[in-house]
Amino acid sequence: MKKDIILGGVGGQGILTIAATIGTAALMEGLQLKQAEVHGMSQRGGDVQSNLRLSSKPIASDLIPEGKADLIISVEPMESLRYMNMLNKESGWIISSMNPVKNISNYPDLEEVLAEIWKLPKNVTIDAENVAKEQGSVKAANIVILGAASPFLGLKVESLEAAIEQIFSKKGEEMVKLNLKAFRAGREYAEKRT
Amino acid sequence: MQQLLLLGDEAIAQGAIDAGISGVYAYPGTPSTEITEYIQSSKEASNRNIRSLWSANEKTAMESAIGMSYAGKKALVCMKHVGLNVAADAFVNAGITGANGGLVVLSADDPSMHSSQNEQDSRFYGKFSLIPCMEPSNQQEAYDMTRYAFEISEKFGTPVLIRVTTRLAHSRAGVIRKEILDQNEMHLPSDLKQFVLLPAIARKQYNKLLGKQDQFEADSAQSGYNKLIDGPDKSRGIIACGIAYNYLMENYEDGIIPHPVFKVGQYPIDRNMLSKLYEAVDEILVLEDGYPIIEELLKGMLDKGKTVRGRLDGSIPRAGELNPNIVGKALKLETSEGFNTPEILAGRPPRLCDGCSHTDSFLALNEAMEAYSKGRVFSDIGCYTLSALAPLESINSCVDMGASITMAIGAADAGLVPSVAAIGDSTFTHSGITGLLDAVNCNAPITVLIMDNSTTGMTGGQTSSAFEKVDAIVRGVGVEEEHIKVITPLKRNHEENLKIYKEELAYEGVSVIIARRECIQTLARRMKQKAIQKREAKKA
Numbered sequence: 001m002k003k004d005i006i007l008g009g010v011g012g013q014g015i016l017t018i019a020a021t022i023g024t025a026a027l028m029e030g031l032q033l034k035q036a037e038v039h040g041m042s043q044r045g046g047d048v049q050s051n052l053r054l055s056s057k058p059i060a061s062d063l064i065p066e067g068k069a070d071l072i073i074s075v076e077p078m079e080s081l082r083y084m085n086m087l088n089k090e091s092g093w094i095i096s097s098m099n100p101v102k103n104i105s106n107y108p109d110l111e112e113v114l115a116e117i118w119k120l121p122k123n124v125t126i127d128a129e130n131v132a133k134e135q136g137s138v139k140a141a142n143i144v145i146l147g148a149a150s151p152f153l154g155l156k157v158e159s160l161e162a163a164i165e166q167i168f169s170k171k172g173e174e175m176v177k178l179n180l181k182a183f184r185a186g187r188e189y190a191e192k193r194t
Numbered sequence: 195m196q197q198l199l200l201l202g203d204e205a206i207a208q209g210a211i212d213a214g215i216s217g218v219y220a221y222p223g224t225p226s227t228e229i230t231e232y233i234q235s236s237k238e239a240s241n242r243n244i245r246s247l248w249s250a251n252e253k254t255a256m257e258s259a260i261g262m263s264y265a266g267k268k269a270l271v272c273m274k275h276v277g278l279n280v281a282a283d284a285f286v287n288a289g290i291t292g293a294n295g296g297l298v299v300l301s302a303d304d305p306s307m308h309s310s311q312n313e314q315d316s317r318f319y320g321k322f323s324l325i326p327c328m329e330p331s332n333q334q335e336a337y338d339m340t341r342y343a344f345e346i347s348e349k350f351g352t353p354v355l356i357r358v359t360t361r362l363a364h365s366r367a368g369v370i371r372k373e374i375l376d377q378n379e380m381h382l383p384s385d386l387k388q389f390v391l392l393p394a395i396a397r398k399q400y401n402k403l404l405g406k407q408d409q410f411e412a413d414s415a416q417s418g419y420n421k422l423i424d425g426p427d428k429s430r431g432i433i434a435c436g437i438a439y440n441y442l443m444e445n446y447e448d449g450i451i452p453h454p455v456f457k458v459g460q461y462p463i464d465r466n467m468l469s470k471l472y473e474a475v476d477e478i479l480v481l482e483d484g485y486p487i488i489e490e491l492l493k494g495m496l497d498k499g500k501t502v503r504g505r506l507d508g509s510i511p512r513a514g515e516l517n518p519n520i521v522g523k524a525l526k527l528e529t530s531e532g533f534n535t536p537e538i539l540a541g542r543p544p545r546l547c548d549g550c551s552h553t554d555s556f557l558a559l560n561e562a563m564e565a566y567s568k569g570r571v572f573s574d575i576g577c578y579t580l581s582a583l584a585p586l587e588s589i590n591s592c593v594d595m596g597a598s599i600t601m602a603i604g605a606a607d608a609g610l611v612p613s614v615a616a617i618g619d620s621t622f623t624h625s626g627i628t629g630l631l632d633a634v635n636c637n638a639p640i641t642v643l644i645m646d647n648s649t650t651g652m653t654g655g656q657t658s659s660a661f662e663k664v665d666a667i668v669r670g671v672g673v674e675e676e677h678i679k680v681i682t683p684l685k686r687n688h689e690e691n692l693k694i695y696k697e698e699l700a701y702e703g704v705s706v707i708i709a710r711r712e713c714i715q716t717l718a719r720r721m722k723q724k725a726i727q728k729r730e731a732k733k734a
Contacts, residue, residue, distance in 0.1 A: 063518060092532070104540055106540045
């Protein structure tokens with residue numbers, strides 16, 4: 001088993017929570033992992049990414065080679081485009097939110113951004129904020145995205161759900177329930193679409 | 195033993211705790227900050243009374259660590275690469291004094307300048323100071339080498355440098371811990387003049403250090419951190435330093451490399467291994483995630499030996515960090531490509547947070563500066579450096595910590611009156627106080643804006659040495675009372691603040707405006723903490 005994942009978003013959107021959840025689930029399944037994160041200057045509202053690599057064998061590089069990512073998971077649509085050079089042309093999936101973060105004045109037309117994603121053979125786009133709202137809170141939008149990406153991760157649903165329980169347990173039972181619901185809603189959406 | 199999922203930085207921190215340190219000394223700086231933060235929040239560290247408060251700057255941190263080493267205990271000092279410039283006086287001379295208790299200096303380099311002004315390579319400092327330097331390739335080595343660095347520091351009586359780069363510092367992987375060692379009992383050096391670098395003693399100490407060089411090199415051979423791995427295809431040999439080894443491995447299925455490889459994790463490198471590699475192969479490729487140090491030494495000035503490839507001949511770009519694709523191309527392997535990046539993609543540079551106090555400070559400053567020609571605002575290193583970018587475009591310099599005040603003095607001396615210095619509270623106590631003293635002593639016609647957000651913001655909100663001390667320091671340095679103004683940078687105070695800026699800019703002497711409002715990130719965190727405490731108190 002080997003999965004190379006690029007997580008993309010804007011500083012403060014919680015991509016490290018997605019990374020931590022996937023990483024925890026991978027450890028439960030006895031996999032090895034490396035996870036390169038962005039700290040420092042870019043966290044101030046700039047673009048942020050994380051390289052997450054899972055494998056049943058030892059992993060050499062902390063960075064994924066260009067054109068080798070199995071998955072781009074992005075919590076912001078334009079940010080998913082930033083890493084298209086990393087995606088495996090034959091087998092790579094893009095899973096992206098449709099909810100833009102327009103903290104720059106030259107943000108391109110959203111329709112055009114989505115059209116670029118839809119050009120790719122393997123993509124799932126999801127109105128994560130709306131789905132999260134339906135499940136109880138817009139705060140769980142990042143876990144909706146994780147749910148939408150979950151069929152492509154090569155990890156068991158049980159491990160991912162156990163990881164969510166573990167990670168959100170510190171924040172109380174309500175948060176665990178909300179995020180499990182958000183996860184399932186995202187997963188169901190992706191399964192219907194593909 | 196227990197396996198932990200740790201950032202490279204955290205592996206170093208755990209390694210230091212387990213090596214039996216009694217203290218860590220540091221000033222925050224990306225990508226080194228998480229080392230000290232890990233020790234600060236470690237229960238084990240607090241049970242063992244390991245001191246871990248932030249220092250005012252890297253020099254004070256380095257000197258305190260030398261003091262702890264003098265008293266016989268083990269100390270770690272952490273900083274980013276440019277921080278080592280600040281600490282350099284103490285650092286280089288610590289090579290001459292030598293260590294008593296284990297003394298390990300960690301410098302985190304930032305090739306590609308993700309969060310820095312340059313991409314200098316700290317390995318030069320190791321060579322400059324003539325001390326051993328470790329360079330881990332992965333998180334496990336980061337842990338193991340930290341422990342090992344303390345071991346050889348005490349064995350050879352020398353400080354030891356550990357050099358990491360951003361990718362290792364900020365990447366997580368599994369790390370297996372070893373047993374935790376005891377801290378040292380306090381014991382002074384057997385020669386109480388060892389740390390007295392008077393010329394007569396310094397000469398003796400320097401010769402002692404020179405005499406240790408062969409031992410340092412021999413240790414690199416036997417520690418296992420210099421390793422020659424044979425391969426059948428001798429058309430090329432590869433030298434891979436630190437994390438470059440991972441990128442090399444990534445390019446070969448199952449990590450089997452057809453060429454001989456010299457894996458380097460400790461300096462000075464073992465020249466026997468190097469010589470064996472050199473003799474065996476037709477040409478050599480050098481992979482370094484930083485400056486081409488080994489490459490340049492190997493090539494020599496005249497470049498008359500075998501072909502040496504790397505950054506100097508263009509096989510690898512001269513600037514920037516390595517990655518698997520760059521290394522693959524240097525190996526002349528076929529590398530993969532993804533899709534083209536769509537043209538509509540826009541850049542998303544970092545920016546000041548919505549509601550940031552600095553924005554209000556600069557909006558008023560911008561308006562006050564409209565009366566003068568452009569290019570008069572010298573600034574410094576912190577979140578506020580982002581004000582150089584649109585929409586604010588307020589500042590004209592960012593060179594090194596504290597340079598805003600002193601550059602303003604020089605520019606004013608050259609005739610640029612008024613000159614303005616814009617500096618944060620933590621940067622002010624790091625390296626701005628002495629500059630302000632210079633300004634007072636020469637009565638420089640400058641206006642100093644100290645943006646006091648009561649934290650070290652850019653690195654994530656660490657406690658600022660300046661906390662609740664700025665006014666007293668400014669007064670103590672000798673700035674006239676009537677030219678010390680404290681304002682609250684808020685939209686609703688704009689007109690009032692603007693008036694103060696204008697008045698002080700017109701004054702031809704030293705004036706200091708302290709713009710004080712808490713960082714909204716630390717404020718939000720504090721409020722959240724308060725709410726949790728309240729909720730828990732209610733439950734109880």
